[in-house]
Structures are given as C-alpha cells and as structure tokens.
Amino acid sequence: MYFEPELECIDRAELEQLQLERLQSTLYRVSRNVPLYRRRFEEIDFDPENIRSLDDIRRLPFTTKQDLRDNYPYGLFAVPLREIVRLHASSGTTGKATVVGYTTNDVRRWGRLAARVLAAAGLTRDDLLQVAFNYSLFTGGFGLHYGAEALGASVIPSSGGNDRRQVQIIEDYRTTALACTPSYALHLSDVMDEMGVQKKGLALKWGLFGGEPWSEPMRREIEERLGVKATDNYGVSEIMGPGVAGECLEQNGLHVNEDHFLFEIIDPKTLDPVAEGETGELVVTTLTKEGFPMVRFRTGDLTHLVPGPCACGRTFRRIGRIIGRSDDMLIIKGVNVFPSQVEAVLLDIEGADPHFRIEIEREGRLDKATLFLEASENLFTDSMREARELIERIKRRLASELSVGFEVVLVGRKTLERSHGKTARVVDRRAL
C-alpha cells in the first residue's frame, strides 16, 4: 500500500519539475547560509541560478565525511541552532562523531518518509511494530518509530538488546512487524528456539531490516524461520535515518524517496557517473532538509540502479541492496566504525604508532569484533596485572567512543602479518 500515493506514484516529468524547483531553492539557501558551500560555489564561480536542469548538479563539488569533520560541530547547519529541535550523530572517520541537526519540519518530514517505507513493506494502521533498533545519538530506531506513528500503526519501542524480553514482547504483545538488523532477527530466532517458543503461534507478518549489509539467502532464512515478509530499508545518518529508501513487497530493490533526495551513482575512483545498472558509490543531495542540507554527499555505500519500472506502481527509481563500502568503514553490530577511529584511541593510550588488526566474525548470529594489538616498547611489561589493566582500559575507551564492544588481545611484537610494512588492519570473516 501507499502512504502518499500522489507523490509515490508521481508522473516522472512532474517529479523532475518538483526536484528542479527544490534543488534551485536548496542551492540558493546553502549558498546564503552555509559558509562551506558559499566558498565552494565562489571558487568555481557558480551561482545557484545557473542550475537549469537536474544534470547541472554535476558541476558542483562533492561533500565528504572529511568536510563534516572539518566543520565540526555546527559549521554545516543552514539554520541558527535555536531553530534546531533535535541533534543526532553520525560516526566520523576519526575520534569524534559528527553532529546532524533537524528542525521541526525535518523531524515531521522524516516521519512521513519513514511511513512510506513502512507502508511499502506491508504495514497498515492495524499493525504493531516492534522497533528493536537502539534509540540513541545514532538515528537507529527513531525514523521507523515516527513513521509508524505517522501511519497510525502502534509502536513498541523495545530498543536493542535484552533478547529474551524481546521475544517475550513479540509473543505477549502479539507484535506483527519487527524492525531490527537482519543479523539480530536471526539471533532472535535462535533465542526463540532456545526458549521453546512455537513460532507458528506468533502474529509476526512483516520484517523491516537495515543498518548493515545482508544477502538473499539471509532474507530467505529470516522469512522461513520467523514467518515474515522481509524487506530492506536504507538510511544515511548524515542525511536522515531510516526513510531515505525502502523496498516494496516486490522485494527487488529499494525505492528512493526521490521527491526529497536526488541521487547519483558514481565511480568512486573517477568520480564520473557509472553506466546505468553498474555498481558505484551512492551520492545524495537533499532537496527539502532545512537544518542540515547536503549537496552531493558521498555516502560511501556501494549500490546500483535497478533499471525499469516496478510492478508496485511506485515511480521512484530503485537502488539495489547495499553491497559494501567504497572506503574502509566497517559496520559492526549495525554501528559504523572506521579503523582510523580505533587507531586514534590506541594512539591516545599508547602514544606511538600502533600495530593492530581488527578481526570480525559471526559468533552465532551476531558480530564479534576482536582487536589484536602488538605490544610496543611503551607497553612492554612483565606484569600480568598491568597488561590486564591495559586491556580493560582499551576496551572501555573503544566501547565508550565507538559504541561497540571489542575483545582485546595483546600479541608479541612483529607477530601480526605485514604487507609492505603495513599491518593488514581488518580481517572480515563474516559470510552473509
């Protein structure tokens, strides 16, 4: 079903008109209100008036995570802080997370866009949606929560963790729709088996999964084991949490809410657009965001355009499921982590160039991350107690700064494999 049929099924020519109008006013506003964009536009002698068609956007420079970091915390806001009603964070490449602000209109619009995603995934006002994403600085559970309210469905904000309680809620509250990461859905299914829950007796019908890459076999397994119709949805914390794009019941690609986001798919090396259907990096320009507009933001997510119209009747074009990253960002338990962030923490503790390796694997259904760290001279100690203290300190710092728990293992000097003198910093053993 549709939430806003007149827009979700809009005539393409009409959509392009709307996008052009919104692009023109967005560019005018950022050139006036955001110093970074004003400077960049001046550098290339660009006046927002020169945008005559959507393709003209290719003349503009990209916005990167580095730009967000350079303008930390509020440099890219397009309205004064007093007009911001909500702050969220997105993971930065080093140390600090970047800050993203929402106005009243932004939050309301976020809810409507998430409601479209929910309606496309099968929900109606009769459904009970259990949101098992974390509610925190990261956008996580909020988007779908607002979406369900906008749709008129009931929300159960169970947030993440506490597996047995999650299962109990699914059973007792007669949850009909579950939103979480795909790996957590499989984990919950295992927990149900342990608890001896009769899955046939559950009311579950719909599953909305996102936050980390997954695969068709995983989709089939989730659908079989939980008895749900499983759909993918997509958000970018710098742009907006869940609500940017979502799959319909055709399960063949995610419809991008194109009336609010202009997207391009580029070759991350040449920065040119890829041929239709080729895999490349997703680049997003916001068309309606007031607080934190982004022009040609490089998401780092790799995907492709799904060609052709969709049988569901929506005219918004689709992107394929996200298959990976164009940079070295890792997604561990649904949280974005850059190896450079880990390095920054280690540098701070050790005070020397650390040699380390992050290994990620699936323990059961869930991600497990282990940090192997070579003991440097500064750290060299014979005392078991000191070593244990050091490990604890590193664990605490990583958990508090990256929001992900790591196992930490100290290893002897020069024991980690090196290629060209550099340690291979990440080993990802997860198979989806």
Add this chain to the structure above:
Amino acid sequence: MISLKNVDVFYGKIHALRRASLHVRRGEIVALIGANGAGKTTLLSTISGLLRPAPGGRIDLAPATGGACPGLRGAGSAAKSGGDGGAKPAFAAERIDLTRRSPDRIVRLGVSHVPEGRQVWGPMSVADNILLGSYCRTGRAARAQAAEDMAELYRMFPVLEERSDQMAGTLSGGEQQMLAIARALMARPRLLLLDEPGMGLAPTVTREIFRHIVDLRDRFELTVLLVEQNARSALQIADRGYVLETGRIVLQGPAEELLANRDVQRAYLGRDLDS
C-alpha cells in the same frame, strides 16, 4: 496544470524574475508569498501573457481534459467522475507553451487573471462587468451557456445579483473583489490567477473572499495560484506555497511547513520570535 521552468523576466535592465520554476497541480491552491517588489505580480502577469519572459524559460499549460473546457458546471461533473484520489497525470503528453501566446489566447486556453486592485469598470453596471468576462465565448450556444453561468454566479454571490444594475464603482471593496472574481470565472477558466484579493479589505471580508476561493476549488476543481501579501491567511487556505525574494524563489513546500518555517515566520508572518 501549469509549470514554469527557468523563467526570467526583465524590465529594461532590471532582472525582475530570476530563473523561476514553479508548478501547480490540478485542483491545488498554491500561494505565492513575498514582500513588495519581490516579483509576485510579475510572475502572474507573465503567465497571463501581459509580460513577455526572456528566451530560454518555459511556461507549460496542461491541455484541457475531457474535450470541452471544464468551466463552471463542466468542471463540477468532471470532479465527480474523476475523484479517484489517485495520481493524476498533471502533465499530459502535449503541453501548451504559453510564453509566446497573446493574453486573449491564454484566456481562451483556460487561464483567467484577477488583477491586483480588482480593475472593475466603475461606470458600467455590475451585470455588464460580469458579462464582459465572457468576451471570449462567441456563438449562440456559448452565449446561452454564458447566461446560465451568470445565473450560477449570482447564486454564489447573491450580493452581485442584488446590485446587478448598480454601477460597479459604487460597490464596496469586498463586493468589487467578488465582482472581479465573477468576471474572471465567466471565461470558464481551469486556472485562476488571483493577485492580492485581500488588499485593502477588512479581515472579515478577506476571510469571506478566501472562503469563496476554497469553495470554487472544492466545487469545480478549479486550480488557483494566489498572490498575497497577507502570508498567513494565504497559507491557511493553500496546499502549497512558494516564497519569492528579489525575483528568486527561495523556498517552497507544503503550506503547513512554510507556516512552521522560522524564516517565513520572521519575514512574512510578523511573528516576533524573540519575545
């Protein structure tokens, strides 16, 4: 119904409208707000052909649907049969480019303009003023139909019937505004351009005029592009709005979003945010 793309208008060397892009869907009320001299009237007059845009821009009007021009009663029945609530293609395959058409041709294509300051003919009777609005309808059948339309307009605006023999110049401001609207409707428009209908009127009279505008849209699926300095009352009846500033469209969106936008509140809604 209508879409403007990259429209530029110059008065001599003055760049009065800069790359304006805007659209109005069928059955929508769209408000155009902005300060004095922002280019609102320029934009309306460019649509109605009174001003010529610079080359390069486009003004496209959707062709009339269902054969006959859906004027008063025609549109009423179309609204009933076409009320599927789904996505209607606002732009059919062949659009009509208005940028090089004469004003009277544009009226015949279904676009009526109610100018700023009403511009009724003061020494003429109310009835004659209304009838003049049907100047583009020729032939015996069309004139008979025009007489029916006039009767319908009198039902909508009883005060005009009461004063049909009076000179238009003796009417009050609000009555003159109703007269100007009635005159425009006599051309059986699909799109009504309204320039400052509330200007110089008492708030209660303005509200009454606005009620009529909503009523026209609801009953006849008339499409309305409304220019108004009184941004709040315009946005209260509009579906969407555009904000013009020194010839540029700087903001656009659903009316309720514009009402909640602090820039709009500060600049156009007269709300003191520091208090």
